[in-house]
Amino acid sequence: xxxxxxxxxxxxxxxxxxxxxxxxxxxxxxxxxxxxxxxxxxxxxxxxxxxxxxxxxxxxxxxxxxxxxxxxxxxxxxxxxxxxxxxxxxxxxxxxxxxxxxxxxxxxxxxxxxxxxxxxxxxxxxxxxxxxxxxxxxxxxxxxxxxxxxxxxxxxxxxxxxxxxxxxxxxxxxxxxxxxxxxxxxxxxxxxxxxxxxxxxxxxxxxxxxxxxxxxxxxxxxxxxxxxxxxxxxxxxxxxxxxxxxxxxxxxxxxxxxxxxxxxxxxxxxxxxxxxxxxxxxxxxxxxxxxxxxxxxxxxxxxxxxxxxxxxxxxxxxxxxxxxxxxxxxxxxxxxxxxxxxxxxxxxxxxxxxxxxxxxxxxxxxxxxxxxxxxxxxxxxxxxxxxxxxxxxxxxxxxxxxxxxxxxxxxxxxxxxxxxxxxxxxxxxxxxxxxxxxxxxxxxxxxxxxxxxxxxxxxxxxxxxxxxxxxxxxxxxxxxxxxxxxxxxxxxxxxxxxxxxxxxxxxxxxxxxxxxxxxxxxxxxxxxxxxxxxxxxxxxxxxxxxxxxxxxxxxxxxxxxxxxxxxxxxxxxxxxxxxxxxxxxxxxxxxxxxxxxxxxxxxxxxxxxxxxxxxxxxxxxxxxxxxxxxxxxxxxxxxxxxxxxxxxxxxxxxxxxxxxxxxxxxxxxxxxxxxxxxxxxxxxx
Ligand code: ACM
Numbered sequence: 001x002x003x004x005x006x007x008x009x010x011x012x013x014x015x016x017x018x019x020x021x022x023x024x025x026x027x028x029x030x031x032x033x034x035x036x037x038x039x040x041x042x043x044x045x046x047x048x049x050x051x052x053x054x055x056x057x058x059x060x061x062x063x064x065x066x067x068x069x070x071x072x073x074x075x076x077x078x079x080x081x082x083x084x085x086x087x088x089x090x091x092x093x094x095x096x097x098x099x100x101x102x103x104x105x106x107x108x109x110x111x112x113x114x115x116x117x118x119x120x121x122x123x124x125x126x127x128x129x130x131x132x133x134x135x136x137x138x139x140x141x142x143x144x145x146x147x148x149x150x151x152x153x154x155x156x157x158x159x160x161x162x163x164x165x166x167x168x169x170x171x172x173x174x175x176x177x178x179x180x181x182x183x184x185x186x187x188x189x190x191x192x193x194x195x196x197x198x199x200x201x202x203x204x205x206x207x208x209x210x211x212x213x214x215x216x217x218x219x220x221x222x223x224x225x226x227x228x229x230x231x232x233x234x235x236x237x238x239x240x241x242x243x244x245x246x247x248x249x250x251x252x253x254x255x256x257x258x259x260x261x262x263x264x265x266x267x268x269x270x271x272x273x274x275x276x277x278x279x280x281x282x283x284x285x286x287x288x289x290x291x292x293x294x295x296x297x298x299x300x301x302x303x304x305x306x307x308x309x310x311x312x313x314x315x316x317x318x319x320x321x322x323x324x325x326x327x328x329x330x331x332x333x334x335x336x337x338x339x340x341x342x343x344x345x346x347x348x349x350x351x352x353x354x355x356x357x358x359x360x361x362x363x364x365x366x367x368x369x370x371x372x373x374x375x376x377x378x379x380x381x382x383x384x385x386x387x388x389x390x391x392x393x394x395x396x397x398x399x400x401x402x403x404x405x406x407x408x409x410x411x412x413x414x415x416x417x418x419x420x421x422x423x424x425x426x427x428x429x430x431x432x433x434x435x436x437x438x439x440x441x442x443x444x445x446x447x448x449x450x451x452x453x454x455x456x457x458x459x460x461x462x463x464x465x466x467x468x469x470x471x472x473x474x475x476x477x478x479x480x481x482x483x484x485x486x487x488x489x490x491x492x493x494x495x496x497x498x499x500x501x502x503x504x505x506x507x508x509x510x511x512x513x514x515x516x517x518x519x520x521x522x523x524x525x526x527x528x529x530x531x532x533x534x535x536x537x538x539x540x541x542x543x544x545x546x547x548x549x550x551x552x553x554x555x556x557x558x559x560x561x562x563x564x565x566x567x568x569x570x571x572x573x574x575x576x577x578x579x580x581x582x583x584x585x586x587x588x589x590x591x592x593x594x595x596x597x598x599x600x601x602x603x604x605x606x607x608x609x610x611x612x613x614x615x616x617x618x619x620x621x622x623x624x625x626x627x628x629x630x631x632x633x634x635x636x637x638x639x640x641x642x643x644x645x646x647x648x649x650x651x652x653x654x655x656x657x658x659x660x661x662x663x664x665x666x667x668x669x670x671x672x673x674x675x676x677x678x679x680x681x682x683x684x685x
Pocket of ligand 1: 320321370387
């Protein structure tokens with residue numbers, strides 16, 4: 001174990017040296033990158049006397065927000081600021097940081113979020129049309145915090161900033177796995193920190209309806225299994241989000257994805273019940289019967305009660321993946337279609353949507369839904385959320401609908417950050433006309449919750465969502481992937497200020513798996529594995545359900561792990577430059593992994609749940625052992641002999657195999673090191 005810690009320490013030293021080298025070239029660590037930055041001369045030094053004053057006409061949400069920012073700054077610097085809370089009375093002319101907004105902002109689509117932040121060595125000025133712009137500017141301000149030998153400072157800059165897209169959101173599915181209030185709140189804080197402005201709350205699905213209905217108490221009781229938000233809690237979340245400049249868009253997914261509702265309301269289903277709240281994952285048949293007047297009187301009473309809880313103009317009706325099986329088999333529905341000249345199931349769903357739209361309009365709501373709701377006669381103020389592809393987005397915009405993109409932003413599918421980051425709602429080669437492009441309001445990351453629990457959900461959302469926030473906020477020309485990763489890793493730990501658990505819960509989970517033993521060897525291993533991507537975790541001999549454990553090595557592993565990325569980059573650098581620093585760093589990595597299996601075995605032996613990854617840990621040590629040999633040959637200037645390379649091919653093939661629904665992420669780096677034929681780059685849909 002001792003040699004092991006020494007190696008980790010040396011590795012850390014080398015990576016820190018490389019990283020700080022990178023930071024010296026006057027790069028800011030801002031994420032999202034602002035629209036315009038002009039560098040000034042000098043530094044504004046932070047001292048305990050630092051104080052904030054607010055002038056102009058702001059909504060009250062600004063004062064506590066600014067106070068929280070001041071506390072975060074104090075927390076990061078250890079400075080005992082003399083100012084306590086920022087209030088309406090904080091108008092001192094001598095305060096070094098002045099915030100000025102022209103008018104109170106409203107948390108609604110298309111509200112002005114622009115701001116100008118000017119830092120000189122003497123003072124800082126944040127000006128915004130609305131307090132919402134000021135909130136965004138405050139986040140830029142904390143991200144500017146820097147340090148040198150003298151202490152903490154803010155570099156002199158002038159930033160003029162405004163979002164590229166008006167709709168920048170995260171969808172959180174709380175139906176597949178219920179997410180307690182604190183999970184919701186800490187993620188809303190995370191969204192505000194990266195200037196996102198929509199929390200899309202997926203509140204119902206086959207596996208649960210998560211709101212309290214006072215009109216239909218039995219519905220809540222049966223359809224939620226007791227896991228729901230009270231109306232008071234919903235108001236609390238809406239208020240919490242508003243205080244951070246974030247809209248809450250609720251989703252009730254109908255007419256399909258509705259088994260939970262129909263378990264309480266079997267008489268409204270399109271086939272005879274009874275129904276039980278679904279426990280498995282997939283697309284299921286139960287669907288509301290769109291031909292019954294009782295269906296609409298139910299939704300009228302339901303929405304009459306639910307709409308007022310959510311002040312946002314939009315209500316999401318889902319509408320995806322209705323397989324129509326119950327409709328096609330029901331003679332009464334078929335008769336209704338014939339009588340009303342409804343040619344097919346899509347048209348029948350359109351009829352349903354039209355009736356729901358009338359109800360929503362009555363309660364002052366506009367409609368948003370997934371691709372499938374699109375039909376020509378819907379009013380043009382509805383929004384289509386495109387999950388099936390860029391084509392769907394283009395079709396919607398060409399048909400004159402407002403649209404947001406989610407295809408390519410399915411963060412539950414464990415794809416690498418750069419894949420999401422380079423997926424632009426309006427790419428440079430977009431074939432849309434200028435006026436069609438204006439209909440693209442933005443995008444949303446979607447956190448579907450089949451394979452997560454409250455314990456690890458943050459690690460699927462963060463830090464990748466920070467990179468997505470940049471895609472939605474920053475100019476489309478900001479596409480430097482290496483720099484995105486650099487900044488994302490710097491921002492990531494600060495997100496834990498809000499109680500987000502994306503970094504720390506890995507250790508929590510590994511401690512439980514390690515049975516009180518030192519987690520270091522397990523962590524070293526888990527840092528280079530990833531859960532299987534896409535939907536493939538569902539087809540590897542395990543049937544996951546709502547009540548499965550989400551606590552195994554695969555669940556502690558995170559998407560796009562940094563250690564694996566650093567190793568890949570190091571291999572690439574070494575192969576290009578053959579420099580001594582990369583050689584040494586690689587040697588350390590490989591030695592550590594070579595020896596890790598022996599350290600991990602005692603943990604595995606005391607923890608049967610880890611048995612499933614034993615052979616993968618062994619493969620990692622074998623690969624590393626061969627990697628060390630290849631490295632030595634390369635570094636002595638000798639070519640790696642063909643025979644050596646050929647010997648490694650079966651090892652690489654064996655190491656590629658999934659174990660415990662996880663896979664080693666660093667195989668491509670070994671393939672390069674061994675100079676084996678490159679695997680095809682996977683294509684993500
Ligand atoms: C969806 O992923 N079915 C919207």
